[in-house]
Amino acid sequence: MESFDKKKLDAKLSAAFPMTHRWHNRFHLEMPFGLINDPNGLCRYEGEYHVFFQWNPLGCVHKNKCWAHVRTRDFVQYTLPELSLWPDDVHDKDGCYSGCAEEEDGRLRVLYTCNRKEGGRRIPAQRFGTLQADGSIRKDEIILPDHPAGTTGHFRDPFLFSRRGRRYLLLGAQRARDEKGTALVYEETGQGWQELGEIHTRLGDFGYMWECPNLLRFGSYDVLLFCPQGLESRKFDRQNRYQAGYIAGHLSLDSLDMVSHTKFQELDHGFDFYAPQVFESEGRHILIGWMGMPDCDDAYPTREEGWMYSLTMPRELRLRQGHLYSRPVREMKDLRIRDSLRELDLVQTDHLSQPLAEGAEVLLTMELGDASSVTVTLAYGLEKLCFCYDRQRQVMTIDRNGMHRGGRGIRRFKLFADQTLSLQLFVDRSAVEAFFQHGEEAASLLVFPDKHILPELQISADAPLASLSGNIWEL
Numbered sequence: 001m002e003s004f005d006k007k008k009l010d011a012k013l014s015a016a017f018p019m020t021h022r023w024h025n026r027f028h029l030e031m032p033f034g035l036i037n038d039p040n041g042l043c044r045y046e047g048e049y050h051v052f053f054q055w056n057p058l059g060c061v062h063k064n065k066c067w068a069h070v071r072t073r074d075f076v077q078y079t080l081p082e083l084s085l086w087p088d089d090v091h092d093k094d095g096c097y098s099g100c101a102e103e104e105d106g107r108l109r110v111l112y113t114c115n116r117k118e119g120g121r122r123i124p125a126q127r128f129g130t131l132q133a134d135g136s137i138r139k140d141e142i143i144l145p146d147h148p149a150g151t152t153g154h155f156r157d158p159f160l161f162s163r164r165g166r167r168y169l170l171l172g173a174q175r176a177r178d179e180k181g182t183a184l185v186y187e188e189t190g191q192g193w194q195e196l197g198e199i200h201t202r203l204g205d206f207g208y209m210w211e212c213p214n215l216l217r218f219g220s221y222d223v224l225l226f227c228p229q230g231l232e233s234r235k236f237d238r239q240n241r242y243q244a245g246y247i248a249g250h251l252s253l254d255s256l257d258m259v260s261h262t263k264f265q266e267l268d269h270g271f272d273f274y275a276p277q278v279f280e281s282e283g284r285h286i287l288i289g290w291m292g293m294p295d296c297d298d299a300y301p302t303r304e305e306g307w308m309y310s311l312t313m314p315r316e317l318r319l320r321q322g323h324l325y326s327r328p329v330r331e332m333k334d335l336r337i338r339d340s341l342r343e344l345d346l347v348q349t350d351h352l353s354q355p356l357a358e359g360a361e362v363l364l365t366m367e368l369g370d371a372s373s374v375t376v377t378l379a380y381g382l383e384k385l386c387f388c389y390d391r392q393r394q395v396m397t398i399d400r401n402g403m404h405r406g407g408r409g410i411r412r413f414k415l416f417a418d419q420t421l422s423l424q425l426f427v428d429r430s431a432v433e434a435f436f437q438h439g440e441e442a443a444s445l446l447v448f449p450d451k452h453i454l455p456e457l458q459i460s461a462d463a464p465l466a467s468l469s470g471n472i473w474e475l
C-alpha cells in the first residue's frame with residue numbers, strides 16, 4: 001500500500017495553482033497532477049456544493065484511487081482541491097472507489113466502495129465515512145462487508161436514495177450466474193441493510209457490468225442511470241468503449257420491476273463522457289460527468305504532462321416525454337465576461353468565421369432554409385474539430401479526425417432539426433461541451449491542439465441558410 005500524506009499533497013496542490021499548461025482548462029475541474037475520474041459524493045451541505053472525485057495523486061494510471069474534494073457556492077469559484085479520502089487500511093488497500101454523499105444529522109456523510117483484492121479475488125466492502133473539519137473523511141462503519149452470493153466481486157459504486165420515508169441503496173454489479181451487468185437494491189432496516197434484489201428491466205442481455213448507477217425521480221417517473229460495459233457499438237449510438245445512459249419508467253420498490261420503461265438512451269454523444277453522478281438540490285437535478293473513458297488512456301496526450309482528465313460543467317437535467325434534456329446550470333452564465341458579447345444576425349448566408357477567445361460560449365440558431373448540410377467547425381490553425389449536420393438523414397456527426405493528437409475518429413447520432421438547428425458550444429482550452437436543440441442532446445469531448453493557438457469558429461452550409469443568428473461571449 002502506498003502512503004498518502006494529506007498535508008504534503010495538499011501543499012503540493014496549492015503550490016501548483018494556478019495551472020498554466022496550455023491544455024489546462026479554465027472552467028472545467030481538473031488536477032495539476034495525477035489522474036482523475038468519476039465525480040463522487042455530489043451534494044449540497046451547509047450552503048455549499050461539494051464535489052468529490054476519484055484521483056490518483058501518484059501518477060497517470062488507474063491505481064491508488066483516492067477522493068479529492070472541492071467546494072463551491074456558485075459553480076464558478078471553487079476552493080482549491082484537497083485530498084480527502086485515501087487507501088490506508090486493509091479494507092480499501094486497493095482503492096477508495098466511487099460513492100455518494102448525503103447530509104445526515106448535520107454531518108456530511110459519504111458512502112463508498114472499499115476495493116480490496118486478495119489472491120485474485122475482489123472483496124468489495126461498502127463503507128460510510130464522515131467529513132471532518134480538517135477536510136479528511138473519517139472512515140466509519142462498513143455496512144456490507146462483501147458482495148452478495150448472487151454476484152461476482154464486481155459490486156460497487158453505492159448510490160443512496162430515499163422513498164416512502166426510508167433509505168435505499170443502489171449498487172452496480174455483475175451477476176454470478178451469467179456474468180452480466182445488473183443493479184441491486186438494498187433497504188435500510190432496524191437491523192441494517194437488507195438486500196431486496198435486482199432491478200428488473202426489459203433490456204435483456206445488456207453488457208457484463210453496470211457501473212455507477214443512479215436512481216432519480218422526476219414527478220412520478222423514475223430514471224435509472226448507469227454505465228453498462230460490453231455493449232457492441234451501433235451506427236448511431238454506443239460508439240464509445242463504454243456507455244453512460246438511462247432508462248425512464250416506473251420502479252416498484254415492492255417487485256423491483258421497472259415498468260413501462262423507455263429504451264436505453266445515452267446521456268451524451270461525445271468521445272469523452274462517463275460515470276456521471278446526479279444529485280438533487282433545491283428542485284434541480286444536477287449532473288457532473290467525467291470527461292474521460294476507462295481503458296483508453298493512451299489516447300490522451302496530457303499524460304506526458306503528468307495530469308489527465310477533467311470533469312464536465314454541472315448540467316441541469318429535465319425529463320420530457322421519457323427523454324432527459326441537459327443544459328449547463330444557470331450559474332454558468334456568470335462566466336460570461338461583461339461587454340464581451342458579439343451578436344450575429346445574418347440572412348441568406350452560407351459561411352461565417354469568427355475568432356474565439358481562450359474560453360468561449362457560442363449560442364447559434366440556424367434557420368436552414370435550402371441547406372441540406374451545415375458544418376460548424378472549431379479550427380485551430382490547420383487542425384479542426386467539426387460538427388456536421390446532415391438534414392436529410394437527420395444525423396449529427398462529430399469529426400475529430402482533423403486533430404493531430406488525442407483520440408481521432410467520429411461519433412454519430414440521430415438529431416431531428418427540421419427547419420432550425422440550434423447549437424450551444426462551451427469551448428475551453430481542451431474541453432468542449434456541445435448542446436444541441438436546447439439540450440435535447442449533448443456531447444462532451446477533449447481536443448489537444450498542437451499549437452498554442454486560439455480557435456476560430458467557422459460555419460459553412462451547402463446552400464444559403466435562411467438566417468444565422470447567435471451570441472458569442474468570452475468566458
Ligand code: FRU
Pocket residue numbers: 037038054065097098099113156157211212274275294
Ligand atoms: C468507473 C469506475 C467505478 C469505480 C471507479 C474506480 O469509472 O470503474 O466503477 O468505482 O471507477 O476508480
